[in-house]
Amino acid sequence: MIIHLNGQFLPKDQARISPDDRGFLFADGAYEVVRAYRGHLFRAREHRERFDASLKALRIARPADLDFSALCTGLLQHNQLADAEATVYLQISRGAAPRKHAFPAEVAPTVYGFAASFANPVEKWAAGVKVITVPDQRWARCDIKSISLLPNVLANQLAQEAGAHEAVLVRDGFALEGSLSNFAVVMDEVVHTAPRSNYILPGITRLVGLGLCSALGIPVKEFPVAEADLKCATEAMLFGTTNEVMPVVQINDRKVGDGQPGPLTRKLQQAFRDYVAECQRRG
Ligand SMILES: Cc1ncc(COP(=O)(O)O)c(C=O)c1O
Incomplete structure (x- = not known):
């Protein structure tokens, strides 16, 4: 190498x-x-x-x-x-x-x-993944992409040990983002995701994903998602450079919706893949 x-x-x-x-x-x-x-x-x-x-x-x-x-x-x-x-x-x-x-x-x-x-996680894209929630132990400048990643490493390890794909970090009762991805849920047909602040990384995939929501007419609410409300989510997803749009079908021990990737998530996932193909074509 x-x-x-x-x-x-x-x-x-x-x-x-x-x-x-x-x-x-x-x-x-x-x-x-x-x-x-x-x-x-x-x-x-x-x-x-x-x-x-x-x-x-x-x-x-x-x-x-x-x-x-x-x-x-x-x-x-x-x-x-x-x-x-x-x-x-x-x-x-x-x-x-x-x-x-x-x-x-x-x-x-x-x-x-x-x-x-890099190998695309095609099986996980198809089936969806499990996430766990863990306390967010990071500092107050999560918007900086610092190499100081120990809380993310520890959280991700907990996810691995729980047989989960990602750990969703919870601060003051709000599910903010993953250890290496942004997090969103669908409630009442609206995509909810934590707003930009010093407590999340402004993910590029999140940005593209929210742009695609707007193009597809999917309403978005950039609003902190309470951990207590996760049980009301009919769909959930992760956004990230290596995840792209990753369906979440289980949060801790609870299925999300019917335990299958949801229709809005699927729509966004496909729109993201199409957008990537278009970017490649345009060079
Ligand atoms: C904590 C955290 N949030 C979100 C993301 C997603 O950002 P991006 O879409 O730019 O990869 C990452 C990516 O590494 C991350 O580490």
């Missing part, structure tokens, strides 16, 4: 990162994951803008010569993934310096990236 490190493409086993790197010591950095559909970077501009916003919020200077799309494309090309289903991961940490909490003076950020092939 060829990775990118600080301006160079090189074999992964030749990559060297300092043990003083603040990404390693403090999880002091930001990241992005972009889906590549046979070379087409899905919503690259939005991912670049969110990356910039995360870096700005963390006060990490983005290297001036870093071209987000060119870097993603370079990673795909170096790994023979230019015509494949793939994901690209990019991360920037504040850089390497002797361990002190406050920012070091004059440190160059560490830029790291890799691409990996």
Whole structure:
């Protein structure tokens, strides 16, 4: 595998990162994951803008010569993934310096990236998945795509151990989002999802999904969903770069609706697939 490190493409086993790197010591950095559909970077501009916003919020200077799309494309090309289903991961940490909490003076950020092939979760798309609810133990800046993901990791592990696909994080009684996806339910034929705030990541898939709702005439309410109301949901779904629109058919021990992916979810799922195909056609 060829990775990118600080301006160079090189074999992964030749990559060297300092043990003083603040990404390693403090999880002091930001990241992005972009889906590549046979070379087409899905919503690259939005991912670049969110990356910039995360870096700005963390006060990490983005290297001036870093071209987000060119870097993603370079990673795909170096790994023979230019015509494949793939994901690209990019991360920037504040850089390497002797361990002190406050920012070091004059440190160059560490830029790291890799691409990996990706298999669409077609069986899960067809059958739907189970999610569990877990307490949201994250900080108050979940809108930053920080590499500090321990609460997400712990929540996702609980989901794995429960035989679930995702953990839905509950803060102050509201089901906000998943450990790596946004979350929505259908109640009274209306898609309900948590509004943008510092308590959720502004997901690119969520954004596209809500745009498709509007195009399809599906009403949307961006309003916090109370955990207590989840039992009233007739449908539920996850939005995410690797999930796309993923039907949720079980929340904890309770079936959602009749336990099958719901009709609005199916409609959105298909609309999302069609939109991806159109983006690929347009190049
Ligand atoms: C916590 C969280 N919420 C939502 C998402 C979905 O965001 P996107 O659709 O941009 O992948 C992610 C993606 O990694 C995430 O980590």
